[in-house]
Amino acid sequence: MSTAEVLTDFSIPEPLPATETLPAADPGARKAILDPGLDLTLRPMRYPEFYERYRAAIRNTWTVEEIDFSDDVVDLNRKLLPAEKHLIRRLVAFFATGDSIVANNLVLNLYKHINAPEARLFLSRQLYEEALHVQFYLTLLDTYLPDPDERAEAFRAVETIPSIKAKAEFCFKWMDTIGQLGELQTREDRRTFLLNLICFAACIEGLFFFGAFAYVYFLRSKGLLNGLAAGTNWVFRDESGHMDFAFSVVDTVRREEPDLFDDELAKQITEMMEDAVEAEMQFVQDMLSDGVPGLSAADSREYLQFVADQRLVRLGLSKRWGSKNPFGFMELQDVQELSNFFERTVSAYQVGVTGDVAFDDDF
Template sequence: MVYPSFYERYRAAIRNTWTVEEVDFSTDLRDLRERMGPAERHLIERLVAFFATGDSIVANNLVLSLYRHLNAPEARMYLSRQLYEEALHVQFYLTLLDTYVPDPVAREAAFAAVENIPSIRAQAEFCARWQAPMAGLERLESAEDQRTFLLNLICFAACTEGLFFYGAFAYVYFLRSRGLLHGLAAGTNWVFRDESGHMEFAFEVVDVIRRESPALFDDALAAQIVEMIEEAVDCETEFARDLLEGTAHRVAGLTVADLRGYLEYCADQRLVRLRLPPRYGAQNPLSFMALQDIPELANFFERRVSAYQNAVEGSVALDVDF
């Protein structure tokens, strides 16, 4: 086995299996009816509309680009598991739509968010720009082809999963910090864990490529990465403005400046992980997000602990052909 760490990531993902049926939305409906005002409901409707399309975009790129060109068997094992998790996330978000948006007309509008909500359309167009160059590449024949693939991989790790989804998770945990939508937060814990694993796998692939083809990582590539991440931060900031200032009543306790600061903080982390200097020098302004690095503690008999892992039996030899 040439890349045993990819195989270990696959095993870890298997241990972290969860199902949508375990998420209890019973208190969420009461919160939506009785405890949330127009501004909060606008936020959640926009957020669910984003979720309904975001993971589908990631899954499409996973199949059309990453699996095609990452041909190490161990990497493809992990990518196959990731595709299952993306499908699970889509199921979770569809369940959110059914639960939170019972009106068929409103639900159809949420599905069409890419066409009729400018802030979500901008996110999709950003992803499409970095996905489109991969469409005609059957093989990565040249260094330029390999750079195109690298930029696609980094876009979906650092920007789509590492900024767009991290920004979306921040709204969920903000609402949880106010005692709202515990079902959404519980499911998001598991999605957050999955997405963090996807991002770290992609960054590890970048590390391997850097080791095996260091000439690809020149100043021009670094400049493109910084430009990409800056654009993603600006794009997600506009989404924040839509969510938090899109109604006559702004969401109390959370501002666009707060979200912008958090996005800049995340962007610096992504750049450092890619061995580039931080761009913003930002600190995390959202104290409730700092807690997400701590494994959740819960009474096992009251609710399912999101950090729970299923056992995987067996071992792997590292001195034989895969």
Template sequence: MSIVTESSVKVPDSILDPGLCLTLRPMRYPVFFEMFKDGIRNTWTVEEVDFSTDLADLRAKLTPAERHLIQRLVAFFATGDSIVSNNLVLNLYRHINSPEARLYLSRQLFEEAVHVQFYLTLLDNYIPDPAARAEAFAAVENIPSIAKKAQFCMKWMDSIQQLDTLKTEEERRQFLLNLICFAGCIEGLFFFAAFAYVYFLRSKGLLHGLATGTNWVFRDESCHLEFAFEVVKTVRTQHPHLFDKTMEEQVIAMLKEAVDCEAQFAEDLLSGGVAGLSLKDMREYLQYVADARLQRLGISAVFGSKNPFPFMDLQDVQELTNFFERRVSAYQVAVQGEVTFHDEF
């Protein structure tokens, strides 16, 4: 009888090699395991969010234009994280052949489920009328600005839906474009634009419950970005030839299309005229974030835009820092450490 030792276990040469690697020892990608453990320490629940003051704000403090903005925003939230969850299960988990990374993806899927519950709770609280709520849940079918964003997501999801394994360089490029789209465009641009609207209202002292929950979602999404970009970095080290001029041009085109999709959504959200927010500033912010995503991928900025929103500079550092200091009275899992932010956020 032969004994399998750690040194005799064959591990894939590449993180995108076909197969099912189950070997956690020796650990080839410890950075993903550390990200998984950080995710566990970052646990929060929807039940901790207090929406009581939000309902008073919606009734008495928000203008009709601001209420329209919020209704459209939660309608997007209702489907956005579900789309991401499907891509995690159907595409990313299948092809990222690293048990450490798959541990993290399992954790991310749980976090996306919590986000879906959070947005479900928002809809139930913010839109009490059953017919209006049903319309919000069907936003991808009946709200053109949200349908356009969903179509953008599905285009990249469908691009690798039928790939059981990544056998060729072209298939690996397709996978990378999917991963970059979902990290850089959907989580890294669509969601961060949504956060900007929330933090704008918070800067006016409105919707504290929404802002509190968004702080925690924001932290989760920031970790998701870091994981995805670390996978891209790993693939780039293992397959540098995949990142050629054509790939760079495709990524730039993708980000430009995402900016246009989100700008159309902004036209819808701000159609009633929200004092303090302009379409010009929103597009400037979108371009600023898109440049940051490109630079994170080692691609030069294409827009040269600056952040027009002072309220997005620090993202309520005190509130987020306290995330790591609070005890069980506020969170189910206490976390130790420091929060750091990237300038591009």
């Protein structure tokens, strides 16, 4: 079967029952990426593309201390409209909790079940980047919300802000079911894992965060909050790499176990994306509740559906909405990382690594 066929074939006939335990592995056979166990052998390398992603991520090192928020404080105090200030308060409250959900899933689920040491190298680097994002958002909250009560509310957004609580509940609905699995012993276990991974990549990183980034770039298109936009550029690049890695793991599972990708899984993925769009729209209605000039809930829905369709196509599925991108400012931004979002290849920004680093030595 060709790569193109594998990417689009969601109707493999007569899969084995989902609850049937997988056959015992041949000790001499090549392992699959979701096989139970803990493979520790980097040579010979089974998935060199994941190792190259790890190397690329190392080259893309940045620090929160590089970001200058001094102009942002002036904008917050003198330039932003009250409705724009409400938008920012909601954004930073979501940022304060969103990456923590992602990091927990990395540690408790993805690292546990992706059985390839080169892939776990990337996940280790990703965990560092998620911690860096948390530090960035912590700095945002400390800078943007000087009132301690308001800041405390933002840190407890999943409990205190209904629209953010709805997004968190969506995440837990699709991702929590794998938490009790010690090993992926059955096809149903592996399908559950795939839904977790796809929710993480397509919905949380690929829709919730990409939606939030759009509102940051909207404000920057008006010359506002350049410090936030500068940090978001780097987070955007990191998240694009995380999402692409997760989709590559899905591609690997599809090649190794194509019978998992049937019509039922396709239906569940589409339902998940529909749920994600509706959860994000609750957030949009809250965020724009005071009326932000230049933004509308209708355009936001169109944009979210456009992004969700891109994720479905990347997973080999048909578009659900056929929406267009209404946010021209997204394509006009002078942001290198946007090219990754719109499926173009670019050279990644590189900073921060000095000295001799030998990545190619035999182990």
